[in-house]
Amino acid sequence: MSLLPGINEATEPLELVNDSNEVHSLAIPIGSQWKVDLPSDFKLAITIKSGIAEVLGTELANDTEYHFQNWKFTVFAVEDVELSWKCTQSLQPKIESNNTASQIYNLHFALEKVRNSSFYGPKVLIIGERNSGKTSLCRILSSYTIKFKSYQPLLINLDPNESIFSPPGCLTATPISDLLDPQSPSWGQSMTSGATALHSKQPYVENFGMEKISSNKQRYMSNIEQLASAVNKRITSDALVQRSGCIIDSPSLDQYDDNLDDLEQIIQRLNVNMVVIICDDDGLYQKVNNRVKPIIGDLMIRLPKLSGVIETDDVYKRSLQRSAIREYFYGNIQTVLSPFTAGVDYNELTIWAPRDLTYDTSAGKDEALELLPVTLEASTLQHAIIAITYADKNANKEEVSKASIMGFGLITEVNEKRQKMRILLPVPGRFPHNAAILTSSRYLE
Amino acid sequence: MDPEAERIVKDFTSILEELTFNSRPIITTITKIAEENISYSQYFVDALENRIDKCVPGQKLYAFYAVDSICKNAGSPYTIYFSRNLFSLYKKTYLLVDNNTRSKLINMFKTWMTPNEATGGPLFEGAALERIEKFLIKASALHQKNFQLKLPTPTVPLLLRDIDKLTVLTNERLRNLPNDEKLLMKLNVLSQLKQSLQREKLSQDALRQVQLQLKQIFAQDQKVIQDSVRRQQQQNEQGESKQSSKDHTMENGSKETGSYNNNVHSESSTPFSPLFSSSSGSTPPVSSTLFGNISSFLPAQNFAEIERSNKISSLNKLYESLNEEGLLYEPPKESVVTLYNKLNKDSELSSINDTVKNLPPISTLQNILFDCKAYFSTVNINVSNIPSLQFNQQNIANKNPLVTNSLINLLYRVKSNKCSTCGKRFGNAPEEKKLYNEHLDWHFRINNRIKGSSVSSTSASLAAAANKNIQSRNWYLSALEWINFKDDFIVSTKEVVDEDRQTNSQNNRAGIVTLPSGGKISSATGSNVSEESLYNKFVAVPESSVDMTFKCPICKDVVSSVYDEESGEWIWKNTVSIDGKYFHATCYHETSKNSR
Structure with a gap:
């Protein structure tokens, strides 16, 4: 029998039936939360049986199954909640009380009061330490804002490491005109060409294109300047957005310069009139307070670190960024998107790159904003994400750096012999006749 | 592989591809090819395993039937080859398919275990079969565990009711077969069980045991009744076919193209564990969990009548005795609030327990009550007039009872219509209700489009694309376009706009951007290409x-x-x-x- 070919090949190791089918039930008492510290390869499904539960401010429908993957988040019980959950691997839910929820409600209603009594909504900037819950606070405030009246607050993300309705590396401004997707770490879908289960959002995107703000501070501030100019024009032409105000997420305080000049610039450019600082460090608070007080007066308040924050590491942040890139092209389980791979000749492409001052120390202040032409070769371009601008491919570098971003492409293959590339585009069709800017993101499919 | 082999294997694969339904001719053909070309067995096995692995879950069973047929007819070396991956394929398939198919898979597996006439051993290698068996045992244990969780907590009255129903059922059958000793014995056992339940206090575990056993007995009874119904149908059919010879030939024709399983496995379809047969659907309503689908197998009227008269007489008795003792409580006012309070306090009063059945469940009443409270807590409150909402450190950091007790309701219960699909809330004012209805309609339309079932577009290619809801990410807007964009265009749930987006292929973005604010007017003006x-x-x-x-x-x-x-x-x-x-x-x- 052993003479038969292939018969002695090793078979798969025995895999036990796991408890993926097992449905667990869980009760969360009012005011408490379940911090779902979900390891990246686990899949979790939650169904709310009774009560009111929300994920980062977005209320969950009862008796509807929600699916979560590759995301750490918090389920907060507004009223006593009973839910059932199942997970592909074993998970030990821990319930703890949430001490900061009441302050967030206070904050929300204080902002609501401003909206209620003026045509000019609050423009509130959230700053704070690393991992203190800035983005979560922004998300909760945005969700609450649209709950009672149909406001459309403008969510502005100034942290290129976060991916909110965009791949990482971007600064964005998005009117939150309807529910956020509680299942999505990137808050939901930006516009697609077909039907989506929730209303998509329409972001304005500036491409910073690098990981660390310190790599090119000048470029970052010029991005903010351009973003602010678009935002301020939108606000004046859109009464509803104007009344709803802005909620501004920002990078952690340690990424600014020591004098906090950057912070002052941000406040002035975006006409910020309220500041919320999340920090436990008194010294830091004093320092920021001294700097901010002369600009906006008493309208700065301090919150402790949010009690829903889950400690995360860089590996987790990387995986979030990866899945944001994948979602930009391919969508998610609920909304499957079909990207398109276009073959592009070398001569159809112009790619620029921003200067990275960590390596390019010779460049002076004036040259920092200049774009550099990129030589088309596999070593620099393979697997790179490029931002496609609205500038023509033959436009000069000043025009290119001022142009808005129409989207992103992923260079999947560089064929130096045939002088051709294959580029994954979100939209089917030819590669646009536009100039592109190389970002520092790489994505291997 | 020589060209001849390549041709045969290609033929084999293409025939296999057609096995999308339970077809005896296809399976026979496949078996024949496999038998005649034993030298290419390795390729056939690869093709079949590939097919089982890749095809949609609903068709996997048929591919398995093909494997079954080949192994039973051609034998070695197919049996040896298939044994290699049999377990993983079987397990994978089992986990993917529905309960009905699972029971068919189990039936098939049973035939593998019976010793083969030619070799005297089971069909496949012992080790593979053993692993499948272990897997099935584990799976069924898990299934049972889940299934038990679904059953209501057993209480003595609940079980007594179940026993009563079972007694009625058995009596029914006894009337047809008055001499059946087994049935008589069963009646006896049931009455004994009833007595002991009434007499002794049993632990929860014991009650659970009794409940499961009752369920099993019931499933068997159901099977018997089902069988008799089927037999009757067959008799009817036979009668009909005698009447018309035309029908008869047609039936013969259809039998030839009939299914593989019916002819091969019919002898092996012994009544098997009720685990897999009786719980395939979702749980029936709680009131009669065990006997949820009884009516379809019994002369329904009979049963219902007995039930009703029993109930009425016992109710009457109860009412009289309670009245004599002066224990009867009649609520002065049938208001929801008083009832709720009463129910919460003295739920032992059995008279009220009877009323409960006609009322919505407590949780619903509770919801209504909370909604009312929420509404009243926010009446006459105007956010802009509250000094404690001023934006400063103290107001934010300290607990504000006004926020936690009443204002918070503005975010939740004051808008009491919560969408069951997405959780969005709508209020009770007429215009809010209108929005709510539009919102629900919008979900319905979107779901249809996502599922791709309702598109009346005339254009074939567009319809096909819309049917499958094939979509891609849009380019972002340029700064100028974004500045002039109004999000109302996205979030409007008015049908006009939506239909417009769906069918009007030339809804270019320029047309959208110039839309008057509100986006309620269709952008037909922007369409210049029909x-x-x-x-x-x-x-x-x-x-x-x-x-x-x-x-x-x-x-x-x-x-x-x-x-x-x-x-x-x-x-x-x-x-x-x-x-x-x-x-x-x-x-x-x-x-x-x-x-x-």
């Missing part, structure tokens, strides 16, 4: 073209030319030529609309 005019676009086949077809780069469909009488030329219909490349006019338009 669908029809796209269809009428054509390109004459160039003389340089070698063959008369091209492949649309967008939809990958091959377009072939037709002869146009008017111009006397061969043309490609619905085609445009852009930069020397050819596209479907509709595809190109759709795509450029999205990208520009």
Whole structure:
């Protein structure tokens, strides 16, 4: 029998039936939360049986199954909640009380009061330490804002490491005109060409294109300047957005310069009139307070670190960024998107790159904003994400750096012999006749 | 592989591809090929395993039937080859399919275990079968565990009721077969069980045991009744077929193309564990969990009558005795609030317990009560007049009872209509209700589009694309476009706009951006290319073209030319030529609309 070919090949190791089918039930008492510290390869499904539960401010429908993957988040019980959950691997839910929820409600209603009594909504900037819950606070405030009246607050993300309705590396401004997707770490879908289960959002995107703000501070501030100019024009032409105000997420305080000049610039450019600082460090608070007080007066308040924050590491942040890139092209389980791979000749492409001052120390202040032409070769371009601008491919570098971003492409293959590339585009069709800017993101499919 | 082999294997694979339903002829053909070309067995096995692995769950069973047939008819070496991956394939399939198919898989597995006439051993290698068996035992244990969780907590009265029902059922059968000793014995056992339940206090575990056993007995009874019904039907059919010979031949014809399973496995379909047969659906309503689907197998009236008269007489008795003792409570006012309070306090009062059955469940009442409280807590509150909401450190950091007790309701219960799909809330004012209805309609339309079932578009390619809801990410707007964009266009749930987006292929973005604020008016004005005019676009086949077809780069469909009488030329219909490349006019338009 052993003479038969292939018969002695090793078979798969025995895999036990796991408890993926097992449905667990869980009760969360009012005011408490379940911090779902979900390891990246686990899949979790939650169904709310009774009560009111929300994920980062977005209320969950009862008796509807929600699916979560590759995301750490918090389920907060507004009223006593009973839910059932199942997970592909074993998970030990821990319930703890949430001490900061009441302050967030206070904050929300204080902002609501401003909206209620003026045509000019609050423009509130959230700053704070690393991992203190800035983005979560922004998300909760945005969700609450649209709950009672149909406001459309403008969510502005100034942290290129976060991916909110965009791949990482971007600064964005998005009117939150309807529910956020509680299942999505990137808050939901930006516009697609077909039907989506929730209303998509329409972001304005500036491409910073690098990981660390310190790599090119000048470029970052010029991005903010351009973003602010678009935002301020939108606000004046859109009464509803104007009344709803802005909620501004920002990078952690340690990424600014020591004098906090950057912070002052941000406040002035975006006409910020309220500041919320999340920090436990008194010294830091004093320092920021001294700097901010002369600009906006008493309208700065301090919150402790949010009690829903889950400690995360860089590996987790990387995986979030990866899945944001994948979602930009391919969508998610609920909304499957079909990207398109276009073959592009070398001569159809112009790619620029921003200067990275960590390596390019010779460049002076004036040259920092200049774009550099990129030589088309596999070593620099393979697997790179490029931002496609609205500038023509033959436009000069000043025009290119001022142009808005129409989207992103992923260079999947560089064929130096045939002088051709294959580029994954979100939209089917030819590669646009536009100039592109190389970002520092790489994505291997 | 020599060309001959390649041809045979290719044939084999293509026939296998057609096995999308339970077809005896196809399986026979496959078996025959496999038997006649034993030298290529390795390839056939690969093809079959591949098929089981790749095809949709609903068709996996048929591929398994093919494996079964080949192994039973051709035997070695197929049995040896298949044994290698049998376990993983079987397990994978089992986990993917529905309960009905699972029981068929189990039936098939049982036939593998019975010793083969030729070899005297089981069909496949012992080790593989053993692993499957272990897996099935584990799976069924898990299934049972889940299933037990679904059963209501057993209480003595609940079990007594179940026993009563079972007694009625058995009596029913006894009437048809008065001499059946087994039935008589069963009646006896049931009455004993009833007595002991009434007499002794049993632990929860013991009650659970009793409940499961009752369930099992019931499932068997159901089987018997089902069988008798089927037998009756068959008799009827036979009678009919005798009447008309035409029918008879037709039936023969249909039998030939009949299913594989019926003919091969019919002898092995012993009544098997009720685990898999009786719980395939969702749980029936709680009131009669065990006997939820009884009515379909019994002369329904009879049963219902007995039930009703029993109930009425016992109720009457109860009422009289309670009245004598002065224990009867009659609520002065049938208001929801008083009832709720009463129910919460003295739920032991049995008279009220009876009323409970006619009321919605406590949780619903509770919800209504909370909604009312929430509403009253926020009446006459105006957010802009509350000094404690001023934006300063103290107000935010300290607990504000006004926020936690009443204002918070503005975010939740004050808007008491919560969408069951997405959780969005709507209030009770007429215009809010209208919005709510529009919102629900919008979900319905979107779901239809996502599922791709309701598209009345006339254009074939567009309809196909919309049917499958094939979509891609849009380009972001340029700064200028974004500044002038109104999000109302996205979030409006008014049907006009939505229908417009769905059918109007030329809804280009320029049209949208210039929409008056509110986006409630259809953008028909922005449409300057009609669908029809796209269809009428054509390109004459160039003389340089070698063959008369091209492949649309967008939809990958091959377009072939037709002869146009008017111009006397061969043309490609619905085609445009852009930069020397050819596209479907509709595809190109759709795509450029999205990208520009």
